[in-house]
Amino acid sequence: MKSFVTIGEIMGRFCTQGFARFEQAVPGTMAVTFGGAEASIAALLARLGNSAAFVTALPNNPIGHACVTELRAMNVDSRQTVFVDDSRLGLYFVEQAVGARAGQVIYDRDRSAFATTSADRYDWEAIFANADWLVITGITPAISKLAAEMTCEAIGRAKRSGIRIAMDMNFRSKLWRWDPSCSPAELAFRWMSKLACEVDVLIGGVDDFVNRLGFPQDEKTALPTQILNAYENVQHVVLTRRSGSGGEQRFSAELHSRDQDPAVSGTANITSVVDRIGTGDAFAAALIDSLASDRFSSAIDTIEFAVAACQLAHTIPGDFSLIERSEILEAMAGSSAGRIRR
Template identity: 30%
Template sequence: MNEQHNILSFGELLLRLSSAGETFLGEGNGVTVFPGGSEANVAASLGQWGLRCSYMSRIPDNELSKQVIQVLHKLGVDTTPCLLEGDRLGLYFLLSANGLSKGEVVYDRKYSALSQLEPGMIDWDSVLEGYTWFHWSALTPALNTALAEVCKEALVAAQRKGLTVSVDLNYRNKLWNYGKQPIEVMPDLLQYCDVVMGNIWAANKMLGTAVLETLGRDTPADVYFEHAAQSAREIFDLIPRCKHVAYTFRFMDSPTHNLLYGTYHDRESNFISTIHETNEVVDRIGSGDAFMAGLIYALIAGKPGQEIVDTATSAGFKKLFVKGDFGDGEI
């Protein structure tokens, strides 16, 4: 393991409220609360795996926030970069206990502390001092124009300081509601990225890469692999700086079923993981973030291409059996 790396993950810290019943309404259903947020999930995994990792968000200075960042601290994540400002944490409601159905997420993120960040409020040159790797996701510029500009500030500073930059192309259509489409915002931001992770459909939404409408649940893995390789080639052409692309393929046929595999691409080669399948899913939330963390871990470790995709996919698969948004300590 290359101990020289020091990673900063930046994004919105969220609270997840999960119903213990079919809905939040009615007596006796109960609600379970978990800390989460894509970038925090990545940091939680990296911290547990022993990498030097910090997490930065903007959160209110209250006891609830302190309890949440204490959880991250216990998992090995340095939370000192967090800005204790603003009035409220962002929330999301999961209308099931474990994310085992579709269309069940309701966001409550407007007017959160992070959503009210403005350009010029963070001295990114100072914040990034001492770090070698900066991680962010498409969820942040999805919230508003100001946050897209804040991301641009961070990325310019990261490039100036020579950091490796990774991004998760998380696409949530419920978040892009301020008059901009991802294709209008993301191409410029992605020019600063060395590592791009997501799926072929998110890449299409954010970069305009090709994806066939005929692809579906029954498309064989080898066909998806061919399309992933072509999509990655398009990304390499569009982003001269990019050196690594990874995609996940996740299919759910029932509440407890999940089929998961991944692909990894550099500018010379393409790799596909073992196909993982289970009918015993505990919690689907955060599996993509665990994949992202596994990808970072494998790249830092200098693993060869096949081991990179196998490590990332294994991490994503293991998360399916862990309650809450954060993964566990296995890699």
């Protein structure tokens, strides 16, 4: 069993009922849950049988403590949570995509407990005492300057301790606004290109590699190959692609490994989408679980396991992927669709 640490912000998630628009839902009733990419990754890593810790800062009030209760219920280690007096929980509001209509997210994260907590508030020795892997995303440094500096501190300490690092690029265009001297795209490039130099596993889409890391779209040389040539520390590059509508999705991924040629890929055609949010996190968690443990003897099984987890996550409302390893393996084999277990 491997031990993982994820670091980021967990938020209150307010989602309209059904496919209602915000102006139909407010005033009214919305579904309130907790969500956030790094917490979602930790939750699935724990469900897959790993030791998974999630590190964050929360308001020292009943809502913050309710969030910790939720994490513990999913077997996520939250002992290194920093509680901040007189602070607030970050929020986000969701309007689901349907048909040709795109989904919409509104963030309310400014001055949250996590955004205003500096790196020196965290007990880094305790956080990494037994860790094998650190998992981060590009969302965390986008939140605030303090969060970006904390991400760098976490990566530096993990590297010095010999801990492997995985990063999902996860660009959020509505974030990266904490430095008014440059555009969000410029700020993201400045920080993400620096962070990518330190990681072992890099996950992203074409836009992430081109716009956040500055690699050209050269038809003669695949983007992942360019990254492996440029960053000697990166052992695996995973290129993801997504297309479709609100109700149907096509998700594919390619795994490019330094020690293996050629690359391997997996694809899922997903119908009857229930909730898209958190599905990329399910892919990342299942992929890292397999890479960390050498669970599969073939690279193609590794990528297909991750794609199957992503496929299943589309069927579950909310950020957290409440799925089991056995279900993912059944989805890989194509033996579970439409069945009722009884």
